Structures are given as C-alpha cells and as structure tokens.
Amino acid sequence: xxxxxxxxxxxxxxxxxAGLGGTGAAFEARYWGxxxxxxxxxxxxxxxxxxxxxxxxxINCYMGTRxxxxxxxxxVRYARIDLMGMVREDLAFDMARxxxxxxxQFEDWGMPIMRxxxxxxxLREGRWQIMIHGESYKPLVAEAAKNSADKVFNRxxxxxxxxxxxxxxxxxxxxxxxxxxxxxxxxxxxxVL
Amino acid sequence: MPTFVYMTxxxxxxxxxxxxxxxxxxxxxxxxxxxNIEPNMCWECYSCVKAxxxxxxxxxxxxxxxxxxxxVRVHRDEEKGVIAWRIKFRNGKKDMDxxxxxxxxxxxxxxxxxxxxxxxxxxxxxxELLYNEPKYVRMDDGGLHTLESxxxxxxxxxxx
Ligand code: SF4
Ligand code: SF4
Numbered sequence: 013x014x015x016x017x018x019x020x021x022x023x024x025x026x027x028x029x030a031g032l033g034g035t036g037a038a039f040e041a042r043y044w045g046x047x048x049x050x051x052x053x054x055x056x057x058x059x060x061x062x063x064x065x066x067x068x069x070x071i072n073c074y075m076g077t078r079x080x081x082x083x084x085x086x087x088v089r090y091a092r093i094d095l096m097g098m099v100r101e102d103l104a105f106d107m108a109r110x111x112x113x114x115x116x117q118f119e120d121w122g123m124p125i126m127r128x129x130x131x132x133x134x135l136r137e138g139r140w141q142i143m144i145h146g147e148s149y150k151p152l153v154a155e156a157a158k159n160s161a162d163k164v165f166n167r168x169x170x171x172x173x174x175x176x177x178x179x180x181x182x183x184x185x186x187x188x189x190x191x192x193x194x195x196x197x198x199x200x201x202x203x204v205l
Numbered sequence: 206m207p208t209f210v211y212m213t214x215x216x217x218x219x220x221x222x223x224x225x226x227x228x229x230x231x232x233x234x235x236x237x238x239x240x241n242i243e244p245n246m247c248w249e250c251y252s253c254v255k256a257x258x259x260x261x262x263x264x265x266x267x268x269x270x271x272x273x274x275x276x277v278r279v280h281r282d283e284e285k286g287v288i289a290w291r292i293k294f295r296n297g298k299k300d301m302d303x304x305x306x307x308x309x310x311x312x313x314x315x316x317x318x319x320x321x322x323x324x325x326x327x328x329x330x331x332x333e334l335l336y337n338e339p340k341y342v343r344m345d346d347g348g349l350h351t352l353e354s355x356x357x358x359x360x361x362x363x364x365x
Binding site for chain 2: 039040042043044046056057059060061065066077085101102109110112113114116117119120121122123124145147148151152155156159160167191192
C-alpha cells in the first residue's frame, strides 16, 4: 500500500496533542505571536478530544482569590501535603496564580458557571472545585483554538519529535501519522517562541 | 456499554465518524449506515450521540445500574445553547427531563479575535503576565501574586 508523505513547513508553533491544554495553548500562542504560523495536530477531533471530551461539570482547580477564598500559596501548601512533599512548588505556584485568570476567561467565552445568588461568588463543591454547566467545556475551548490556529490536523498522531542539528537540546520539528490513512506527516517546526 | 445505531434512522451522514475520539464509528460500505466497529473500545462519551442529527445512536447502559429497557436520550442545541436529557427507568418509577445550559452567549460569539487585538508590547513580553492579565487574574484589583508579594521564598527540600 502506498502512503503519501505530507509535509507542512515553516511552522512557528506546533501544538502536539490538543486536549484542553493544547487548545488553550494555541489560543494563548496567537496572542504572543500574532503573525506566527500556529498548527495543531491532534489524534482525534479537537471538538471532542482529551479528558474533557464528554463534558465535565466542575473545574477542579480555582483559587477564588477575588472572592477572598484562597491564595496561590494555599494551593501550594495543599499540593505539598497531598503529595507528601513530592511537588515542584515553583510550578505549582505559577499554575495556581494564573488559573483563576483562565477560568474568568472561560466565563467570558460563554461557559455557564454556577454562582451563589447572595454573594455572587462561584458555587463550590470542594475547597478547590467550582461547579459549572460543562457539557460544552471542550467545544468552547476548541472554538477558541480554531479561531487562533492557522491549521488544525485532526486525526494526526504525533509520534516523534525531531531535534535541531544546529542547536543542542532544541526541538525543530515533529513527525506523526494520520490514524485513518496511515499517511506520514512530516511537519517542520522552525522557531520556538 | 457501547453505542449502537438504529439503522432505520441513520442516513450515513458521517457526523459520528467525524467526532468519535476513539475513531470507532465507521460507515458500513454496503449498507451505508454507521456502526460501532469496536464496541469494547467505546468510552460511552456520548460525543457521537450528541453529534448525530437524526438521534440514530443509542448507548446501552451497564446492566448493574441500567437494566435493559431503560432509555437515555439527549439533544444538544448550540443555537439555543442548551442540552436536554430524557432519562427513563425500566420500571417507570422515574422519567426525568433534564435541561442544562451549554453556553451563556450565542455560540462562539464570546471569543476574542486575537489576530485583530493589540499585540503585546515589549514591556508586557518581559512581564510575568499572560493574555489579558492582570485584568483576568482577579478582575477586582488586578494584581498577579508573586512570591515576594506573598512574603514567601522557595526553600530547598521537603518541609510542611
Ligand atoms: S460514545 Fe464516544 S467512544 Fe463511543 S462510539 Fe460514540 S463517540 Fe465513540
Ligand atoms: S451521525 Fe447519525 S445519521 Fe449520521 S452517520 Fe452517524 S449515526 Fe448515521
């Protein structure tokens, strides 16, 4: 059987795997690199791929700093105890201080978040969890990614990263195949932001 | 338990094939109807059920909590911004109509067009802020927490 090789050149940002994280990254990448070429490769269909494909009725990490609930350092303390000290605290802190912003953005995009009618704060089902109507959590974020990416390759599974010969420890591209046709995709990632 | 297709309702449009994360909804070439080629790899994620314009796909629930004869039907409507479920028990004791919003805005209208937005300037690029921060961090007073602003420093080793 003959397989076609498809080459996509001059990619600035390649998102390899677009679950919630990848689709969000494609959106954010468009802000930082407005004239960059952003390409997504995902082994399913980005509208319903990854762990949130079927919908999720909670956001499991929200500080609620604006409602006076938790501060990022509280979350670091929680993660540290929960994981018996085995955490990268700098990463946990960084994630925690930006996560509220992501949630507020989702609300702006149309995500229905349940609120306490009296206080206006988001309804909680746990210290870190908030309650949402999340059937379309993934499609909503995928919509943002589709607006942002130059090209979306659905059903393409990235298998290997290609290292840059000229520069040590730098990824210069990736290869993958189409899970349906077997076509080998060879896309070259030229610059990393 | 996996999905199955009511052959008489399916018109072979392929929406389910397009969306299935497991890539197991295929079109039978002879019958030109969809079917689940790999029932034991089905997530029961309902993506195909929601995507089917003819409601031709159904999911058989696990026998321990949903004996044969029950029914779970769903209709997702982006225009109206809602998802409607109808859940019926076999013994007729429960028949529930559940309605939930899927969006608070006309579908897709809430997303900013980043390619038309102002590009970040050098000062923003050097900062620790992400898109639309600090506004989006707190929305009230706009500060991004740092280790210093919280009076913290990173210590080495394991401590509580
Ligand atoms: S329920 Fe999900 S995994 Fe199963 S056939 Fe439908 S889309 Fe595929
Ligand atoms: S989406 Fe529905 S009508 Fe279309 S092919 Fe699949 S089962 Fe048939």
